[in-house]
Amino acid sequence: MTPAPLIDPFARAITYLRVSVTDRCDFRCVYCMSENMTFLPKKELLTLEELDRLCSTFIRLGVKKLRITGGEPLVRRGIMTFFGAMGRHLDSGALDELTVTTNGSQLEKYADDLFAAGVRRINLSLDTLDDDKFAAITRWGRLPQVLRGVDAAQRAGLRVKINAVALKGFNEEELPRITQWCAERGMDLTWIEVMPMGDIGNENRLGQYWSLRDVRRAYEDHYTVTDLAERTGGPARYVRLEETGQKIGFITPLSHNFCESCNRVRVTCTGEIFMCLGQEDRADLRAPLRAHPTDDAPLEQAIRAAIGLKPKGHDFDYSRQRLDGQMTRHMSHTGG
Ligand code: SAM
Ligand code: SF4
Numbered sequence: 001m002t003p004a005p006l007i008d009p010f011a012r013a014i015t016y017l018r019v020s021v022t023d024r025c026d027f028r029c030v031y032c033m034s035e036n037m038t039f040l041p042k043k044e045l046l047t048l049e050e051l052d053r054l055c056s057t058f059i060r061l062g063v064k065k066l067r068i069t070g071g072e073p074l075v076r077r078g079i080m081t082f083f084g085a086m087g088r089h090l091d092s093g094a095l096d097e098l099t100v101t102t103n104g105s106q107l108e109k110y111a112d113d114l115f116a117a118g119v120r121r122i123n124l125s126l127d128t129l130d131d132d133k134f135a136a137i138t139r140w141g142r143l144p145q146v147l148r149g150v151d152a153a154q155r156a157g158l159r160v161k162i163n164a165v166a167l168k169g170f171n172e173e174e175l176p177r178i179t180q181w182c183a184e185r186g187m188d189l190t191w192i193e194v195m196p197m198g199d200i201g202n203e204n205r206l207g208q209y210w211s212l213r214d215v216r217r218a219y220e221d222h223y224t225v226t227d228l229a230e231r232t233g234g235p236a237r238y239v240r241l242e243e244t245g246q247k248i249g250f251i252t253p254l255s256h257n258f259c260e261s262c263n264r265v266r267v268t269c270t271g272e273i274f275m276c277l278g279q280e281d282r283a284d285l286r287a288p289l290r291a292h293p294t295d296d297a298p299l300e301q302a303i304r305a306a307i308g309l310k311p312k313g314h315d316f317d318y319s320r321q322r323l324d325g326q327m328t329r330h331m332s333h334t335g336g
Pocket of ligand 1: 193
């Protein structure tokens, strides 16, 4: 018997799950982490087997799209085994899409394995094409390694979308160059508005809040920009650049004009489900997973109970917020 799908109290079907598989990362992007991070002890993390059970349960309940994120998901030991195992849900038709958000550092090693597991599209985060600026913004990252990763991904047959955090005075003047680079390589590009992360200190902040309205205006200085009606149920809006035919996305993570079509929930690497990125509503899925190693019914109940509490939306009016101290949760915890 097919179980009832996951429908929240506002009649939204939950078909998109984003799972963070680690809080660790080989980079220390200044807007995401402090240099000296304390990471969770291993026993707090869901094991690969637990991640499999958790994702498979969501898929049985109607999740069609699964995005793996982190921290940096590809630094988690054994993660390719997990990707390989998730491939069975693509084969069976239960899952439409398996995808990953990555900083690209490990792609040279794993691009072929990801393709073999059934991944066809990836999101790759990259804010600058300048070696020194890349080292400054990621602290520990090195651009050539990531560019080799982009090459490897495209060679493997993966479609790559670039996500760039918009930072005034940092990558502002690089907008045409980044855009052209993406056009030449046939990659879509999405700009993300920087979100305030309260507890990572300001002293290191490179670049400032650059509103996406202004990013869009910057495009109008260089291109003919046409708005597209297309929505994905998420916070992105799209335009087309007529000169290149490229689709450019804009993500304002905390704007609430997309809440009514929200189809997603997030699970952290410790098995906490967050029903809304802009709210603190959460529930623990690890306890039912661990207490019942061979029975998925309690986990399913916990998932249904959590979805039953999904809020209508977040009442975070970004335009009126100060930029500091609003979000104490790290993006690396909820996976962005
Ligand atoms: N490590 C992977 C990566 O960088 O793609 C996946 C996890 S990372 C937390 C996911 C996304 O969140 C990245 O695109 C990153 O740029 C974005 N991000 C991190 N901190 C952010 C912040 N303060 N504001 C906006 N986006 C942020
Ligand atoms: Fe790591 Fe991604 Fe956060 Fe950068 S944004 S520190 S790559 S998790």
